[in-house]
Amino acid sequence: MSESIYGSHLKKLENVREELTEAVMLLRRKMAEENGMDPVEHCLSRIKSEDSMREKCRRKGIPEDEHSALEIIHDAVGLRVVTSFLRDVYAVRDMLVSLPSVEVIEEKDYIKKAKPNGYRSYHVILKCHGTVYAEVQIRTISQDTWAALEHHMKYKKAISGNTALIQEELKRCADELASTDISMQTLRDMILDQERT
Amino acid sequence: MKILLAEDTTDLNRVLTAALVHEGFEVDSAFDGEEALSLLEKNGYDLLILDIMMPKKDGIEVLREMRRLNNISPVLLLTAKSEVDDRVAGLDAGADDYLTKPFAMKELLARARAMTRRRREYSANDLAFGDITLHADSFELVGKNSIRLSVKEFELLQAFILQAGKPLTTSYLLEHVWQNVPGAMDDTVWLYVSYLRGKLEAVASQVTILGEKGGSYWLENGGAWQA
Numbered sequence: 389m390s391e392s393i394y395g396s397h398l399k400k401l402e403n404v405r406e407e408l409t410e411a412v413m414l415l416r417r418k419m420a421e422e423n424g425m426d427p428v429e430h431c432l433s434r435i436k437s438e439d440s441m442r443e444k445c446r447r448k449g450i451p452e453d454e455h456s457a458l459e460i461i462h463d464a465v466g467l468r469v470v471t472s473f474l475r476d477v478y479a480v481r482d483m484l485v486s487l488p489s490v491e492v493i494e495e496k497d498y499i500k501k502a503k504p505n506g507y508r509s510y511h512v513i514l515k516c517h518g519t520v521y522a523e524v525q526i527r528t529i530s531q532d533t534w535a536a537l538e539h540h541m542k543y544k545k546a547i548s549g550n551t552a553l554i555q556e557e558l559k560r561c562a563d564e565l566a567s568t569d570i571s572m573q574t575l576r577d578m579i580l581d582q583e584r585t
Numbered sequence: 586m587k588i589l590l591a592e593d594t595t596d597l598n599r600v601l602t603a604a605l606v607h608e609g610f611e612v613d614s615a616f617d618g619e620e621a622l623s624l625l626e627k628n629g630y631d632l633l634i635l636d637i638m639m640p641k642k643d644g645i646e647v648l649r650e651m652r653r654l655n656n657i658s659p660v661l662l663l664t665a666k667s668e669v670d671d672r673v674a675g676l677d678a679g680a681d682d683y684l685t686k687p688f689a690m691k692e693l694l695a696r697a698r699a700m701t702r703r704r705r706e707y708s709a710n711d712l713a714f715g716d717i718t719l720h721a722d723s724f725e726l727v728g729k730n731s732i733r734l735s736v737k738e739f740e741l742l743q744a745f746i747l748q749a750g751k752p753l754t755t756s757y758l759l760e761h762v763w764q765n766v767p768g769a770m771d772d773t774v775w776l777y778v779s780y781l782r783g784k785l786e787a788v789a790s791q792v793t794i795l796g797e798k799g800g801s802y803w804l805e806n807g808g809a810w811q812a
Contacts, residue, residue, distance in 0.1 A: 501730060566732050567738075571780050574780050574783050
């Protein structure tokens, strides 16, 4: 491989990644001070690897070049913010979309409308400083747990014939976890309510 | 619906079995108490029809034994006209109803239908209200999204849907959904109502539960509930 698919723009991508991570950090500090609790469990970020980006270009049938990597594909910069409670997902989302350097390109609320397989997460694609695209995924610990475990199962490659049953059961697990998320949020609201009165 | 019939008089047993089968029930016949008990061990039944006077073990002994083993299937006792004490003993031992011999076949069939009706109507029946469906076999609440409810959440929502629009008091809910179990209190009901409100919102439903803590609650289609 002679040259990076990102050309000379890697530094710019790194800056956006740092800027968004910093913004999340600031929100965490602010909310921890105001409510006594950090809303974020953890926050991961990455620049999509050379290999993954080229693979994605091939999958999409587009040329493996700078234009594809920076303009057509929108997740060269990726952030995953994992929150404790359901409402925190929206607090993080509200903060990000109101950043002055940021323009919202697309939002997908897979929490309000889960994917058919049960996947829940809030996805937002941002354009930062008018040039760099970044994809941010925001979800609760339970939603993240499900996504991680589902990813590890690799049942799609199995040819045991009971794929339909596995899919149905994975969706049931997702729906049960979603139910628990709401119960935990409800309990938290009730506790906060009692503290206030 | 499966019925276990225990009756030692061969002819009567045969006639009753035929009539019940004709009515659409699946019937296992036993001719004495021990046979009835061994069938009970092997199979589940939606209704038991037990004659009291039977060889080996009488109907009341069978009844006591099955209740001791936590079998809660409904039981209809068949008694002779003079056996008042038997009827009392039978009901006290956990029978749900009795019929005095001689009886009209019509009446026996009507009682069998009545005693299996509750299960037929409420088991595995999906309930719908407004834009939501509540699946009884999976405890799944479906609107624009789907979510799984806990047993109590399911039972509470079921109560609301079955009496939609009617205000249900907290004490009514404690009695009918919680069966007044020790520890259940006004706050418990309020918490579960709050859970359900969140879950209705999570499936993006227009249906809401209205009412204040400690008071009456009711289901409304399109009502606006604010936290």
